[in-house]
Amino acid sequence: MPEATEACGPIGGPTGALTVGQAARRLGVTVRALHHWDEIGLASPSLRTAAGYRLYTTGDLERLHRVVVYRELGLGLDRIRAVLDDASADVPGALRAQRAQVAERVDRLQRLGAGLDRMIDAHERGPLLTAEQQTAVFGPEWNPDWTAEARRRYGDTTQWQQYAERAATRSPEEWRAVADAVAGLDRALGDAMDAGVEPGDPAANDLVERHREVFASYFPLTREMQVCLGRTYESDPGFAAHYDGVRPGLAAWFRRAVDASARAHGIDPDTASWR
Structure with missing residues (x-):
């Protein structure tokens, strides 16, 4: 049975x-x-x-x-x-040892919970910085509302998720290092343009590669995605104003530099897409 x-x-x-x-x-x-x-x-x-x-x-x-x-x-x-x-x-000893293991597990779970809270916050609002901290890190021209707008536009993308994962663990000091790297790149782009470097020159290609490396602080950037960003830098009034504020005409110069580098890597800038 x-x-x-x-x-x-x-x-x-x-x-x-x-x-x-x-x-x-x-x-x-x-x-x-x-x-x-x-x-x-x-x-x-x-x-x-x-x-x-x-x-x-x-x-x-x-x-x-x-x-x-x-x-x-x-x-x-x-x-x-x-x-x-x-x-x-030794029953009490066995139970004390087990209690110690439970305490370690509880501590680990609490830290995991705190990490999850930070990840949730980062997905919802980007950098885990106050408005004052954002201004101190990114400069007086920074508008904290820009992050909310970016989330509204890109919150369902893989790139926003990758950005949030980085933002969840980044301290104000680390954000400042990112901001300094971006500012340093902007200066280098302006200096190259002043020096008469032409898009497609080795020096221009090096700066395009440097841009991809710096941008990786936010999320990995493929060459085709970089071409799409170059278009945005030139066509979007906010981005264009930023780059042209560094040097008049820099937005267009950088877009041409990115396109030239893409062609050198077998990518047609006219058909490149966000992938």
Whole structure:
């Protein structure tokens, strides 16, 4: 007869003894767990019916209850066996050691929770900086509302997710380093234009590569994506004003430099897309 009958059907036995199904329900464990504990000799029933079905006495249930408690505390089955069967076992010591492990796990989960909170905040609002900190890091022309606008436009993209992942772990000092790198690149672009460097020249190509490296602070930038950014720098009034504020005509110069570099890498700037 299958074990399911043992777990469910009423089986004659001494008054007060429980079938494996009844014991499992009372303890809040599975029948499979009771079978396993019986098979390994951790907690076996004292009685069997004439048909061979397990019957658990009050004493059996007391031992099972201790097994359940210790298992919920995180002790392994071998450790539980030692605690229950070894009269010389240092039960308080075992429980203290387990408590220390639980405390470490709680601390780890709390840190994980804090990290998740930061990740959620970063996905929702970008840099985890106050408006004052953003102004101090990015300069007086920075508008904290720009991040909200970027999230509105790009919040469902992979690039925004990558940006948020970086923002979640970045300190104000690290953001300042990013801002300094961007400002340094802007100066280098302006100096190259002043020096008569032409798009496609080695010096211009080096600056295009430097732009990709600096931009990686936000998210990885492919060459085709860089071409799309170059278009935006020239066509978007806000970006164009920024670059042309560094040097008049710089937005158009940089767009041409990016296009020339793309061609050198086998990419047609006219058909490049955000990928």
